[in-house]
Amino acid sequence: MPARNHAGEQAENALEDLDAAALAYAERRSGASPVQLESLREDLLRYCLPFAARLARRYRGRGEYLEDLEQVARLGLVKAVDRYDPERGSFTAYAVITISGELKRHFRDRTWGVHVPRRVQDLSLEVGHASMVLTSALARTPTTGELAEQLGVSESAVLEAVESAAGYAPASLNAPVAGDGAQEFGDLLGDVDDELEAVTDKLTVAELLLRLPSRERRMLAMRFYGNRTQAEIAAELGISQMHVSRLLSRALAWLREAMLSDVPPRWEGGEARAGHPGMQVSVERDGAALTVRVRGEVDRDTAERLRIGLRHAIGTPGVVSVIVDLSGVPLIDAAGVGVLLDAAQAAAAANAGISVSGAQPYVARILAVSGLAGVLRRC
Template sequence: MSAFVGEELDLDICAEEYARARVGVEETERERLREDLIRAAMPLAGRLASRYTGRGEPAEDLEQVARIGLVKTVDRYDADRGSFTAFAVVTIRGELRRHFRDHTWGVHVPRRLQDLGLEVKRAADMLTARLSRPPTPAEIADLLDVDEADVRAARTSLAGYSAESLNRRISDDDDTEIGDLLGALDPEMAAVEDRTTLANLLLRLPRRDRRMLALRFWGNMSQAEIAERFGISQMQVSRLLSRALTWLRTAMLTDVVPPWPGESDALGVRMTVTAGPGRARIVRLYGEIDRDVAAELRVRLLASISAGRPSRLEVDLAGVPLLDAAGMRALMVVRETAVARRVGLRFTGVSPYLAQLIRATGLGVMLS
């Protein structure tokens, strides 16, 4: 098989002899014949690879790619289908072009745009020679029978073949790098930390206060509309919003988060029970009575009526600035239970505003 070695050999003849010799021999002999043909055709692969040098890829890498194409040629060669040399040239060139298409682009570009970009470049060169001026995208699109937008996209994609380093200096006399000229300060970046802190603080607020803030500042609802939704007065909404905003502002400006008013009490409204004259019982309430606490408060007041069977229950509301519809319903249930148990019930320390609400529900007789 020494006839397979040497550049001067006719590769078509060598390939035909290889095809005949490998019939009916053992696997080890076929492998040796294959390697001989590959070595004989190696100079052809080298010459084809050299035609693609100067395009940014190392010559050694191109030669390796060409040799891979050569191995594929030998493995796929069929003597009945034509010249080995012609088949090798087509296969090796295809392998080299595929390498440039898949591995040498600085930015990933779809294959369709890569191929169209090459056609656009050739068409532009041809039209430039014909028109003696650079052609317009519309003229190139008309020649290639494609959309003008595709021509523009293909031209843009060609710029992705070789990426420019952001660390390259703009000139030899200036140390400024290209990256220094790109981008700008983002004023929103300074607010990221504040936004994160505020989000965590909002989670500390009671659910009702969070809803009010959301309706006011995200839902763009007026205080009157919020008051109607919660069944309280507009003045109360104003006070609650002011309290929440004051607490948030203080918490944002301090390292230690201040306690939320009433946060120490799980109910959200404090309740103390003391004994009065005779078998009377005095219950003092402190805090806001709304639907978040009304149910639990009702249970506590009913327990005060049941425990020890007091002759009279005095509920001191002097420390209650807010009483919504749910709170009123809780007091009405307490009143019905007190009547059924023959326990006298009185509301004391009531502000004029709360007194007006209590009278509107028919509980005015309980006021002191």
């Protein structure tokens, strides 16, 4: 006990001597010449160097060389001496704050391996100190909630500080992970990126989508990006669900074909629909022959209109043949097939001939599969 009291008295005397030396320096510099002032400043700095070294030793063991810490502490001492004002209080207290601030700033700005915001760096240090205090008091590792309560911050802030602590001294990718050192830590990171392989295809699809009509693009976006059902798409666009299914199938088939071709195939029926929205039926007469030109898609929603048009054409007096021009029809469904079959029966009853012309490949396949190829003559 006496030894400890003696040591404490020596420390107090050292602090008192430091303050006295600073006061003496402040008194003498008022009337000193520049040369004398520089000499007085150097004398005070040399006198205070052991004090700065003691402060630097408080921060050893944190991954920095003691010599570097002493240099930082001496820089803080120089700032404290140059900025000291006796009217503001003790020089020792001011020097402690200035030197400690320089040391902390050194650790914050120079020793972190990864850039971390300053507030998170400071909180990380506080979390580490609070963790040691609570571990000693509780005899166990404190929880995140206990650390947050101790520091007066949120649990998310504590978690962020704990995670950021890994950025102080990040592991090297070249560090060995096996006993023989044959494998490095970096060898365990990374893998084949399947998404990278699909970048070219995604760019190609994006460009091809711009070639589709706006309605088809909208339907594809609603189906595959909006996760909408075909029934929901049909309700929004005002068409049947079957029609939506056919349009999506045709658009996807075109995209697949275009992806495999150097030159994108022609979108059948796009030009007619752009110029004439919906299905259009026009009739041209050349003597006893009538040509019924159809433009647009023939489905459940438009089939009845085509049925009426063909019936009127077949029933026109003096007509002996009817030609149905399907060159502007990109799509026909079962309802449209039924209309053509009805027209063939009406023509047979009226002793008139009926044929189709200009059927696009998709429509021609539908006519062949439905058996109309044997009923309707193609020209």
